[in-house]
Amino acid sequence: MAVGTGILRVPKEAKKGEVVRVQMVITHPMSPARKDPQTGQQIPAHHLTKLDLLFNDKLVSTINMGAGVSANPFMALTLKVEESGVVKIVYEDNKGGKWEKTAEIKVS
């Protein structure tokens, strides 16, 4: 998969006021800056720096991270839903890549 592909998983349906779990997996190498052990060349870092979680375009959480998070990072947060809406994640890396992913929740 290409770098930056994300999977966002939320329950399809929820009750009003329920706290649901929002899970995401993003394809990304998350490599720190380091020297190549064979050639001694400097390899620049390539990792995600920021991920915003939005619900109906309102900011819920921001995750700032470095290369300390594992490759292909998995993350889970909770979200309290009061109304139906769209969960959106917007994430960017230190090489200027920016992606987003959305999922819908139906609240009854």
Place this chain on the structure above:
Amino acid sequence: MDRRKFLALSAVAFAGLSIAPALRPAFGATKLEEEIQKRLGVQLLQIKESADIKLTAPTIAESGANVPITVESTIPVDKVEKLYIFVDKNPSPWIADVSLSPMNGQVYFSTRIKMGETSNVRAILKLKDGSYVMATKEVKVTAGGCG
């Protein structure tokens, strides 16, 4: 000052000088302390351990490249501003920080982190009143996962 006294004094002074550099690392701030000072603006020693935070991590990690951790807390989310994750002995101890809002419903964050060697994992919560609380857990790593 007679000769005997002078010799004794200089011996003490010399011993002091030669010991001082060896003691330095113990007095100087470690990487973790520096990082916490930089990002949180408080000293590590000022942060209290709290039983209200539950940090779930394996006691022995299969691989340092992939250590699953989960942070939960009984502290209501509207009293919490931010959540920090640190690993003591990593080349860069700061892993992530998460800003939380009442829309989260509860304090919960789960991810997978890299660990270079056996060390403590710390989850630090910044509360709205400006104080910090933390939970610590040691994770044994047999194969490091940095670099």
